[in-house]
Amino acid sequence: MSLNSYLLAGILEAPIISEKSTNAAEKNNQFVFKVKKSATKKQVKSAVELMFEVDVESVHVLNVKGKIKRAGKTMGKRSDWKKAYVKLKPGHDIEFSAA
Secondary structure (H helix, E strand, C coil): CCHHHHHHHCCEEEECCCHHHHHHHHHHCEEEEEECCCCCHHHHHHHHHHHHCCCEEEEEEEEECCCEEEECCEEEECCCEEEEEEEECCCCCCCCCCC
16 A cells, blocks of 8 residues: 555545435435545545545535533533535445445
8 A cells, every 4th residue: 555545545534414414315326425624625535535435526615613501600612614515427426334
């Protein structure tokens, strides 16, 4: 494994499995991932193509702001994170149960 592929493997942190992401996967062939905050669209595309051996059509990246939470008297804040919507080309699919 080359250094470049090793760095790309660290870009994707986790798939996001929710009702909204499941609907996006069924209707638009889109999959949702939690990615590093420093990740770019090109890095996300390369990482998905490397890890799942699929062809990516487009990538949409958005920053998710952390919520402010209260624990007794103290106020706290969850960390900000980044989410990526990855659209695959027709005929390609990702099975998370098998991956």
